[in-house]
Amino acid sequence: MAERMIVVGGDAAGMATAAQARHRRDRDDLEIIAFERGHYTSYSACGIPYWISGLVDDAQQLVARDPATHREKYDIDVRLRHEVTEIDLDRREVVARDLDGGGEVRESFDTLMYATGAVPTKPDWARTDALGVFGVQTLDDGAALRAWLDADPEPRRAVVVGGGYIGVEMAEALVRRGLSVTLVERGEQPMSTVDPDMATLVTEAMRGLGVDIRTGVRVDALTERDGRVREVVTDDGPIPADVVVLGLGVRPNTALAEAAGMPIGPTGGIRVDRRMRVAELPDVWAAGDCVETLHRVSGMPVHVPLGTHANKQGRVAGINIGGGYATFAGVIGTAVAKVCDLEVGRTGLRERDALAAGFEFVSVIAESTNRAGYYPGARPMTVKLIAERPSGRLLGAQIVGWTEAAKRIDTLAVALWNRMTVDDMTALDLGYAPPYAPVWDPVLVAARKAVDALDPR
Amino acid sequence: MAERMIVVGGDAAGMATAAQARHRRDRDDLEIIAFERGHYTSYSACGIPYWISGLVDDAQQLVARDPATHREKYDIDVRLRHEVTEIDLDRREVVARDLDGGGEVRESFDTLMYATGAVPTKPDWARTDALGVFGVQTLDDGAALRAWLDADPEPRRAVVVGGGYIGVEMAEALVRRGLSVTLVERGEQPMSTVDPDMATLVTEAMRGLGVDIRTGVRVDALTERDGRVREVVTDDGPIPADVVVLGLGVRPNTALAEAAGMPIGPTGGIRVDRRMRVAELPDVWAAGDCVETLHRVSGMPVHVPLGTHANKQGRVAGINIGGGYATFAGVIGTAVAKVCDLEVGRTGLRERDALAAGFEFVSVIAESTNRAGYYPGARPMTVKLIAERPSGRLLGAQIVGWTEAAKRIDTLAVALWNRMTVDDMTALDLGYAPPYAPVWDPVLVAARKAVDALDPR
Numbered sequence: 001m002a003e004r005m006i007v008v009g010g011d012a013a014g015m016a017t018a019a020q021a022r023h024r025r026d027r028d029d030l031e032i033i034a035f036e037r038g039h040y041t042s043y044s045a046c047g048i049p050y051w052i053s054g055l056v057d058d059a060q061q062l063v064a065r066d067p068a069t070h071r072e073k074y075d076i077d078v079r080l081r082h083e084v085t086e087i088d089l090d091r092r093e094v095v096a097r098d099l100d101g102g103g104e105v106r107e108s109f110d111t112l113m114y115a116t117g118a119v120p121t122k123p124d125w126a127r128t129d130a131l132g133v134f135g136v137q138t139l140d141d142g143a144a145l146r147a148w149l150d151a152d153p154e155p156r157r158a159v160v161v162g163g164g165y166i167g168v169e170m171a172e173a174l175v176r177r178g179l180s181v182t183l184v185e186r187g188e189q190p191m192s193t194v195d196p197d198m199a200t201l202v203t204e205a206m207r208g209l210g211v212d213i214r215t216g217v218r219v220d221a222l223t224e225r226d227g228r229v230r231e232v233v234t235d236d237g238p239i240p241a242d243v244v245v246l247g248l249g250v251r252p253n254t255a256l257a258e259a260a261g262m263p264i265g266p267t268g269g270i271r272v273d274r275r276m277r278v279a280e281l282p283d284v285w286a287a288g289d290c291v292e293t294l295h296r297v298s299g300m301p302v303h304v305p306l307g308t309h310a311n312k313q314g315r316v317a318g319i320n321i322g323g324g325y326a327t328f329a330g331v332i333g334t335a336v337a338k339v340c341d342l343e344v345g346r347t348g349l350r351e352r353d354a355l356a357a358g359f360e361f362v363s364v365i366a367e368s369t370n371r372a373g374y375y376p377g378a379r380p381m382t383v384k385l386i387a388e389r390p391s392g393r394l395l396g397a398q399i400v401g402w403t404e405a406a407k408r409i410d411t412l413a414v415a416l417w418n419r420m421t422v423d424d425m426t427a428l429d430l431g432y433a434p435p436y437a438p439v440w441d442p443v444l445v446a447a448r449k450a451v452d453a454l455d456p457r
Numbered sequence: 458m459a460e461r462m463i464v465v466g467g468d469a470a471g472m473a474t475a476a477q478a479r480h481r482r483d484r485d486d487l488e489i490i491a492f493e494r495g496h497y498t499s500y501s502a503c504g505i506p507y508w509i510s511g512l513v514d515d516a517q518q519l520v521a522r523d524p525a526t527h528r529e530k531y532d533i534d535v536r537l538r539h540e541v542t543e544i545d546l547d548r549r550e551v552v553a554r555d556l557d558g559g560g561e562v563r564e565s566f567d568t569l570m571y572a573t574g575a576v577p578t579k580p581d582w583a584r585t586d587a588l589g590v591f592g593v594q595t596l597d598d599g600a601a602l603r604a605w606l607d608a609d610p611e612p613r614r615a616v617v618v619g620g621g622y623i624g625v626e627m628a629e630a631l632v633r634r635g636l637s638v639t640l641v642e643r644g645e646q647p648m649s650t651v652d653p654d655m656a657t658l659v660t661e662a663m664r665g666l667g668v669d670i671r672t673g674v675r676v677d678a679l680t681e682r683d684g685r686v687r688e689v690v691t692d693d694g695p696i697p698a699d700v701v702v703l704g705l706g707v708r709p710n711t712a713l714a715e716a717a718g719m720p721i722g723p724t725g726g727i728r729v730d731r732r733m734r735v736a737e738l739p740d741v742w743a744a745g746d747c748v749e750t751l752h753r754v755s756g757m758p759v760h761v762p763l764g765t766h767a768n769k770q771g772r773v774a775g776i777n778i779g780g781g782y783a784t785f786a787g788v789i790g791t792a793v794a795k796v797c798d799l800e801v802g803r804t805g806l807r808e809r810d811a812l813a814a815g816f817e818f819v820s821v822i823a824e825s826t827n828r829a830g831y832y833p834g835a836r837p838m839t840v841k842l843i844a845e846r847p848s849g850r851l852l853g854a855q856i857v858g859w860t861e862a863a864k865r866i867d868t869l870a871v872a873l874w875n876r877m878t879v880d881d882m883t884a885l886d887l888g889y890a891p892p893y894a895p896v897w898d899p900v901l902v903a904a905r906k907a908v909d910a911l912d913p914r
Contacts, residue, residue: 012896047831047891061831064896307896308889329884336888345888374504374518404861407894410887411867417885418875427786428874429753430867431793431802432765434504437864439469439521439764 002031005321006094006109007076008084008256010036011043012310013288013317014115015070020318022074030321032076033107035096037083040139041067046307048142049166052149053173059139087112087260089284111283111321114257114270115314118250118289118305123219125233126161126246130224133244136166148243149177155242156180159232161219163190167247168202168339171211174245182212182239184232189215193335194398195350197365198384201400202339209340214239250305252290267292267303274327276317285321287313294330297348297395297416298357304331333396334413336406345409348396348416351386360389362453368442370404372434381405383446385412385422392421392454397446404436411443422450459488462778463551463566464533465541465713467493468500469767470745470774471572472527477775479531487778489533490564492553494540497596498524503764505599506623509606510630516596544569544717546741568740568778571714571727572771575707575746575762580676582690583618583703587681590701593623605700606634612699613637616689618676620647624704625659625796628668631702639669639696641689646672650792651855652807654822655841658857659796666797671696707762709747724749724760731784733774742778744770751787754805754852754873755814761788790853791870793863802866805853805873808843817846819910825899827861829891838862840903842869842879849878849911854903861893868900879907 005021007014018032034041042065050056060066067078079096082105086095093108120135132155134145149155158174160167163185171183183190183206190206190213191199207213214236221233222244231238252269254262263279265271269292271279276291278284288310295302309331319326334347354361363386371378381401388395397412399405415425425447432439440448462478464471475489491498499522507513517523524535536553539562543552550565577592589612591602606612615631617624620642628640640647640663647663647670648656664670671693678690679701688695709726711719720736722728726749728736733748735741745767752759766788776783791804811818820843828835838858845852854869856862872882882904889896897905 044829044831044891044896046889046896047829050832050891055833056831306889308887308898311896312884329881332886334886334888336890336893338890338892343893347886347888372501372504374501374513375507376512404864406890406892407861407865407888408867410865410885410898410900411871413886413888414868414871414875414877418871418877420871420875424786427769428867429789429791429804429870430765431791431804431864431870432503432763433793433795433863434501434507435795435863436793436800439501439503439768441765441867443867 002028003110004031004033004108005111005113006107007032007034007113007115008087008094009115009117010034010041010078011115011117011288012307013314014113015042015065016311016314017113017115017285017287017318017321018070018076019074020315021321022076024319024322024324027075034070034076034078035082035084036078036080037099038138038140039080041065041070041078043139044307045137045139048136048139049169049173051142052145052170053176059143062139084256087256089260089281112285113317114262114278114284114286114290115288116253116256116290119253120246120250121248122246123248125219125221128222128224130222130229131227132229132242133222133246135246136170137250145245157240158182158243158245159184159239159241160245160247161232162247162249163187163192164247164249165193165335165337168206169337170245170247171206172209172340175209175211182214184217184219184234184239185213185215186218187215191339191344194344194346195384198382198398198400201382202342202344205340205342250289252292252303254290257286257290262286265292265301267301269303275320276313276328285317287317293328296330296332298353300357302331304333306335332413332416334409336409338406341402343401343403343406345399345406346397347409347413348394349386350396354386354395359395361386361395362389362450364446364449364453366442366446366449368445369438370401371436372438375434377403379403381442383442385446385450387422387450387454389454392423392451394420394422394425408443422447422454426451459485460567461488461490461565462568462570463564464489464491464570464572465544465551466572466574467491467498467535468572468574468745469764470771471570472499472522473768473771474570474572474742474744474775474778475527475533476531477772478778479533481776481779481781484532491527491533491535492539492541493535493537494556495595495597496537498522498527498535500596501764502594502596505593505596506626506630508599509602509627510633516600519596541713544713546717546738569742570774571719571735571741571743571747572745573710573713573747576710577703577707578705579703580705582676582678585679585681587679587686588684589686589699590679590703592703593627594707602702614697615639615700615702616641616696616698617702617704618689619704619706620644620649621704621706622650622792622794625663626794627702627704628663629666629797632666632668639671641674641676641691641696642670642672643675644672648796648801651801651803652841655839655855655857658839659799659801662797662799707746709749709760711747714743714747719743722749722758724758726760732777733770733785742774744774750785753787753789755810757814759788761790763792789870789873791866793866795863798859800858800860800863802856802863803854804866804870805851806843807853811843811852816852818843818852819846819907821903821906821910823899823903823906825902826895827858828893829895832891834860836860838899840899842903842907844879844907844911846911849880849908851877851879851882865900879904879911883908
């Protein structure tokens with residue numbers, strides 16, 4: 001008789017697990033049931049800002065694999081709008097509630113994949129019944145926001161709270177839809193995912209696009225009228241708002257896991273081993289935005305909610321559940337973003353991370369261009385490197401530029417992954433042709449500058 | 458009393474050496490004389506096709522540092538239009554001829570930097586006095602070709618002989634100037650710098666731009682009338698031509714070096730050690746397109762004439778001459794090119810190279826896109842990987858795509874440089890955001906495919 005795997009959460013991590021396991025074990029060997037509380041499976045949450053801005057027309061474009069594909073191609077019993085409400089690890093059972101029909105089902109499992117993702121941080125002031133307040137965590141959130149933006153009369157004034165990736169992307173999306181947008185950030189500047197000297201470039205670009213950026217400002221409350229949000233009340237005064245978008249980050253969605261007795265790490269994510277097994281629990285797996293993982297540079301556990309990790313982790317879990325052997329090697333904090341025509345990339349540790357991890361280091365900023373200076377379309381590119389002192393080992397890198405900049409971070413990410421020193425990096429054989437790089441690639445220019453900073457002559 | 462360094466050849470390698478040496482030793486310690494037979498110093502020969510096409514307006518834009526800068530900023534005695542005709546390593550003297558004045562000078566040296574670059578391959582049929590036949594090796598060559606293209610009546614039919622980088626770039630440049638262009642290639646297809654399956658994509662794009670590509674065709678002669686070239690005679694019949702551009706590759710310019718007794722390696726380039734010293738000759742250095750270097754993957758000496766290597770080698774030599782310590786670590790064959798709106802990148806070994814070097818390997822081709830499929834501007838990208846069997850070590854990679862493709866090769870180049878296996882590569886933490894990559898980056902998709910090819914389950 002077939003074993004049964006139950007997948008809790010039908011997005012990237014859960015469905016990648018299911019697909020890989022199915023690839024290695026057929027239905028007679030492994031039955032797979034996936035519960036998903038939303039209306040969609042396997043979608044790109046990262047694409048939501050582009051759907052809001054109108055760059056992407058249709059939510060279906062963001063769905064990598066729909067339920068029918070999972071059912072027909074992978075023989076996975078996908079149950080949408082079913083929210084798992086209880087996991088009993090001793091009895092090997094889950095209870096799921098049908099959010100539309102209202103009924104409850106109880107299913108047993110041999111193998112459990114917990115992939116519930118993350119939930120948005122929601123301070124007390126955001127817990128309101130007022131209409132016009134939105135997270136952008138799920139495709140259902142995105143659909144609600146889009147409907148609101150299309151309502152009559154159309155909202156004209158937007159306030160985005162929080163200046164992380166999703167906050168700046170949403171601010172840009174709303175400006176592009178013609179709204180007047182204020183971004184409220186409690187810290188010194190938005191985009192604290194890069195160091196302040198690099199974030200300044202992004203802030204300038206956002207202001208250039210017309211975003212009103214208020215930094216060092218704390219939100220205290222929302223006011224409403226006739227059931228609709230009306231103002232964001234801050235310690236710097238009220239800001240009128242027809243729509244409020246919350247971009248305050250997310251935390252691992254572990255409520256069910258904790259109740260079931262799964263171990264939670266210091267970041268709040270579920271503790272898993274390199275094969276994505278939940279620590280010390282047989283046949284219980286977890287992957288994606290609900291788990292914590294190893295940062296290969298700091299050596300510390302981190303919570304990095306990102307679709308690319310969720311997919312990789314799901315694949316690893318699925319190979320293992322399927323009888324193969326695979327491990328997830330950890331992350332180095334690589335991320336790229338497009339902000340108001342600026343391209344931003346980062347990998348490894350920021351200065352504050354390097355300090356916190358106890359490294360001594362130098363950091364350098366090198367100005368260069370994406371193409372040979374004489375080639376049409378050459379634009380500035382700024383590369384920052386952080387290198388351990390005195391070893392010269394690369395600890396982190398950041399890039400801000402206009403075009404052909406963001407993905408250059410991959411070159412630095414692979415160097416970092418391989419623990420290269422900046423001295424070794426000056427020798428790298430990188431592609432050179434005038435349309436694509438100056439004869440000294442920006443990465444090499446920065447590496448040379450870091451070598452000089454480590455050992456001034 | 459100051460020592461004296463003589464630099465033979467005032468382009469990238471020679472002048473990078475001079476600048477670095479000057480950075481570390483001032484004039485009282487080291488006098489520097491640089492002889493350059495052309496009209497320019499430190500220019501981008503790689504930029505010539507864009508000057509020809511008109512994308513770049515002015516030759517001066519291609520000059521990174523002009524003689525005045527070298528003289529004033531670096532205190533280097535640059536002597537243009539001076540061709541070194543003899544090097545006497547025993548007496549430590551060079552003889553140089555003033556190409557304009559006609560006189561000869563004899564100068565002694567303590568340190569010699571030989572940086573004469575490369576000379577174009579010129580078969581017997583190309584040794585003609587007919588006007589309208591051009592190489593594109595130097596800025597002076599480019600100036601002559603531009604003048605010819607601007608002459609009255611303007612040439613209308615161009616034949617480019619040779620389908621390497623410079624050949625395809627020149628074919629495109631001439632099409633963009635409005636000429637009717639035929640590219641004659643002796644081999645099966647142009648762009649043999651990548652494997653045939655990848656080169657096919659380039660050939661199609663060139664044909665799409667209107668280049669008439671004749672492959673498997675041997676040129677036998679040029680015919681002329683009134684002193685001007687008229688036809689390219691081939692074993693497939695004559696091809697009318699108002700202008701002929703030679704793109705048949707280059708060989709190290711070693712005539713003087715050989716006469717002086719410098720050691721020449723199997724590739725025809727000067728043999729140098731890792732510090733860029735000419736093997737076994739004290740205080741004699743060489744760098745750039747005239748030397749051979751180590752290929753880090755095959756372990757064999759190779760001749761790779763490319764400005765980026767010339768600059769790095771010159772910098773290494775200059776640091777050493779200046780009293781520091783630096784080595785050139787070799788190359789892995791990374792190159793990028795823009796061909797008719799296609800972007801092409803390669804690194805490491807092609808299949809034929811891997812065979813010649815005695816590797817057993819698998820090769821895979823993965824189709825993907827530069828951006829998330831739903832993001833506007835997503836275009837196909839094809840990644841080929843060659844991996845050693847059974848170890849999985851990456852041996853080579855090639856990319857062809859429409860936009861944001863070429864420089865992705867750097868990600869693979871750094872992986873190759875660090876001897877990563879394709880299995881390790883599947884774990885790489887690369888930048889993901891919808892404007893820049895699908896959630897599985899094309900590099901990761903290809904690595905996964907290579908893993909499957911190595912170990913099919």
